[in-house]
Amino acid sequence: MATTTPSGVHGAGAGGGAGHASPAPAHASGGAAPMTHRQIMEALSGLLLGMFVAILSSTIVANALPKIVAELGGGQSAYTWVVTASLLTMTATTPLWGKLADLFSKKALLQTAIVIFVLASATAGFSQDTNLLIAARAVQGIGMGGITALVQTVIAAMISPRERGRYTGYIGATFAVAMVSGPLLGGVITDTSWLGWRWCFYVGIPFAVIALVVLQATLRLPTVKRQVKIDWLGAFFVAAAASLLLIWVTFAGDKYDWLSWQSYSMVGGSVALALLFLLVEAKASEPIIPLRLLKNRTIALSSAASMFVGISMFGATVFLSQYFQLARGESPTMAGVMTIPMIVGMFLSTTVSGQVITRTGKWKLWLCSGGVLLTAGLGLLGTLRHDTVYWHMACFMGMLGIGVGMMMQNLVLATQNQVDTADLGAASSAVNFFRSLGGAVGVSVLGAVLSHRITDHVNEGLDKLGIEHGGPTGGAGSEIPDLAELPRPIREVIESAYGHAIGDIYLYAAPVALVSLFLVLLIKEVPLKTTSGLEQQGADGVLSEPAGPSATDTAAHHALQQAGVQRAQDLQAPPSAQEAPESELSGNSQHSVRGTIRNVDGSGVSRAAVTLISLSGSQLGRAVARMDGRYGVDTPGPGSYVLIAAAEGHTPQASTVTVGEEPLRHDILLASTSGLAGRVRSTGDGQPVRNAMVVVTDARGEVLATGRTGERGEFNFDELVPGTFTIAVNAPGYRPIARPVEVETQGVTRIDLELAAGARVQGVIRAGSDRRPLPDARVTLIDAAGNVVATATTAEDGAYGFTDLDAGDYSVIASGYPPVATALNVHGQGADDYDIELHHPDE
Template sequence: MASMFMSSLDQSIIATAMPTIVGELDGVEHQGWLITIYILAVAVVMPLYGKAGDTWGRRYPFLIAIALFTVASAGAGFATSFYELVAWRGVQGLGGGGLMILSQAIIADIVPAKERGKYMGPMGALFGVSAVAGPLLGGWFTEAHDWRWSFWINLPIGLLAFAVAWATLKLPSHRSERRVDVLGAVLLAVATSALIMVATWESMVGSYDLDDGRLVALIAGTVLAAVAFVAVELRAEDPILPMRLFKNSVFTLSTLVGLVIGMGMFAALGFLPTFLQMATGVGVTESGFLMIPMMVGMMATAISSGVAITKTGRYKIYSIAGMGIATAALVWMTTITAEISMLQYSAMIFVLGAGLGLVMQTIVLAVQNAVDPAEIGTATSANNFFREIGAAVGTALFSSIFTSRLVDGLEEVLAGVPQGAGEVASSSLTPETVAALPEPFKTGIVEAYADALAPAFWYLVPLLATGFVLTFFIREIALSDIAGMVARGEAITGEEAQALLAEQADAGGSLAPARRDEPDGLVTRGDLAVPGDLDPGDLVTSASSDDVGAPAAR
């Protein structure tokens, strides 16, 4: 959870600190890179970490990810130039992608799907907490202390997470004879990088002008790299992202729902604080506080649904309800006006958070339960990968729609501002500038923000509605009561483990006891000296499923 928190927090923590950071480091013209480079690095390495964990074990990739992220956080905090900070943000992303994926895959390794809801629920809630806490902490550090603490906050958490993982994370590592899919990894990195650059082109370079040869070449390169990647993966001996996963209906539909959530959630979150600052005149930190109702809604439903899934074994209904509630909340948010009360606004985002909390980790659980235990990491990383891509593309598209409507509205209002009110330009408006303007211009600018934001949400409604429809077609497979490591033959548990422990003790052998903090007394190969006359293959048990691509019961 500490690792998941660090990684997701750093996607949003510099949003409110950005003006101060780029102003101090002379990077105003290219400030978009501070966010883009992190998202890009996270997305590129997600499938690589997932595959590495499945192939060689998750212990050392997880430790490497924590170390990379922690060291990069220190480097970013001490950066003395804008481009140095961008470089450290990229290294942060290289670690952050592993933290997101491996933390979820490790839970799947040691906790059976039937019990996993009560673990995945809090992790999903934590993702929502970080999305709100990031801008809040970034604003507070910038206003009350120093923006560098937005990065240094990771140091104690990272060091503690590394120490605890090193001492207690007893996961097996193993060698693999399979050939590494280097070409697939390179093409995936190229295609992902190009796609995110296309999505963020307007914020980094300028408008989407198809007469610009650079943009046309970038789009063409994105398509070619994506096609080449699919072709290579279809023929690779051990692909980074096996195309056969997409034959599994549960994986495909859940991943599409994740893509939709990424496009809708981050686009909605990204512009609400700006609206609040302009509409109410609150400061950076205060606008972050006004996002807390969404965090509360997400935490409440993520944790409660996780407990309910563990008790009942049913999970599909929570995906359906979550997407339905989130879609309804977004429709409600299209009614935002300049005169909206904070009570009504809080109710809106509370409902949105409640819907997202029901569905976000539920679809990850559905994916993990439906695939071969040997591909849990790969499948988990793919699901998260498409959500990250959705976030990048969705935010960019929503930004273009919102900004174009806003500029048109502001130009009309500002054209009538009297000269005595001072020089005012739409590109340099701040909450303080707006508060200082006389009426009716102040109200006109606030209304321009509301008129640009509320209708823009309508562009997201069809996306979330599509995700809502897709959840009805996700086939509910009975949750496995076997942990991933047990299913792969890397560990034994329950009565088998206790019987072997007793047998070894009776024989006078030396055997470390099963860890008390591991579910059902799970014993890994590293802890257990299996008697010589026992075939380790007898211990292999795999989760049963009748879905395409999932393992048959043995």
């Protein structure tokens, strides 16, 4: 009998197609319709403005900080803390922002983060001492953490990993413009006497207001409607652990020795808080960082690599403005101009790698190349001195920027590609958390090292001049020097000390970057998904609002076509249960149609969509049936109309009704349809099995439907007749399985299946004294119980092979010459090579 495959059979995820039918679009099977390029660009405009504000407000003070800290009377320790404070709070709050994004409106959260960031920036502008400035920067970091985590999460929700590279160019361009214009604008403002450095904090406020307005108008994302429980205890412990660790690395070697009771107490306390955090997360129903995510090899390695990238990136670049102004005597404006090679390298690598990744789907090569360039750039910058030729330094900075650009965004991409939509926020924030934590640790540790290296080099230089110590030498406890006020000999000592000391910290950062390269090499490349977070959400049924035409609309359209009526416009998505309370349902006018929508068993069909159209195809009214199946819809007046009813799990119906001067009673009968859906995962690590063949057969063994699993191991068969069936799954490298399944009379029956890895035995039969390959030799595989598992005959090259074997003990018997029997132990997935030699006894 011929094999039949329902037209609705498809792999629900990207890449999953039906065996004999074209794959249905995501929204046709209950998923959310993918956003168009125009919709994405409109939403990106607000997101990019928000990102621009955050980056601009952060970078605009970079070249002004030496002058700001000097004017407020702070020293090298205060300089480091102005940077570390924002990184500290950003690190501590990033996981919380990410978790909130999985539970609440992403747009409202993003707008809140921008408001916090701007208010803190304004407060920083009013600072009269370094203590208030550091406090304002700490609050600024809270908003920065929200913007960083939420922008990544929203982009992941809108755009599939495979297509994300196409838009990375816009993100990279925004990043580059803000990074370049920030230091330049900050330098110009600082050098302009009638403005002053305080305007560095005020100038971002207009951009923030524009970003809020644009986000309100352009960003439209469905909101998750489910029970919410925030893990506040977990948020406290992760913030406390990170804060205590950073306070320790900031004060160690300055306020107290590295090996002291204070250090032991702080490190021990930080470890204890971290262990408490892990304990709380293991028991929390809605953990801040789901520990199961870190069991995924790619996510764990990406997070660790991000931490080391953060150490080298933040720790190495934050002191560049000090180098140009205090080691080379440049103005704040020129200090910004001189960092352009690094920013251009970052922009080009982000843009080019994103475009190529979109075309090829390959991303690991870029991560590895970025790690090599990052390590090499830092190592070469370790040769810096105050008189280093600038074009040499420009090349080194460009190499550093290219490496950072290749690694930073693509590590987030690799992580987001591994998780379901419900965990996008938590996974994205986890990577950002570890990167921020690394950055904060890097700035603190390298800042402490820099302080001592400056002190050592200054004291060494002053000794050579025969000058007593104790002046503004730029050491750990001294103020940031004003070079213009120093005598020329001392100024040369200070410039040389800063140039040499800042070069030293790059040498400390280079090995850290090498560790990130090693971790990236261990990451296994997984093909990028081609479905966005919204499409995945729709497929999993977690959206509160449809992002496009719903499944009932599509079904109604088919019913309309079957009725011979042409519709004039697209149906709008029906209101959800939350949007259509009973008091708002229509059907109370004189010329209305009322009735009940029932199943074949007589029970009402709740929340069925009812659409009234004219005979010319124009939509005239919409309604949603109540919980008991009752509906009502108003008509324009007496006449004939077409009434369409559709509900999930039912066959849609279209009928012609004639309305007179009184309300018409019209009941509708919907026949139930059944479906079968589920996911296929591997037994060992729980990873989805992609492109596995799924076959459904009936009791007679006839094949009813076939299909292949999608990117997340999912499959979906529509329009199956209720009953008992057999579902069989097989995939390369796995043991095939078959399971009985009872398809219910209504709705979709779900079944999740696990495939055990199948081992392989292969080898070559050789014979004679010259050990030549032996063709046509008989090879028999026997299990431990003495049963013949399989037989094979060698090919012309003497090769044989057995596949899909369970792990265990076997015996291999080869004949052709005098037979040889040998014991063999097979274990795990993969191939065991087992060559056999045959020969006569006299050979």
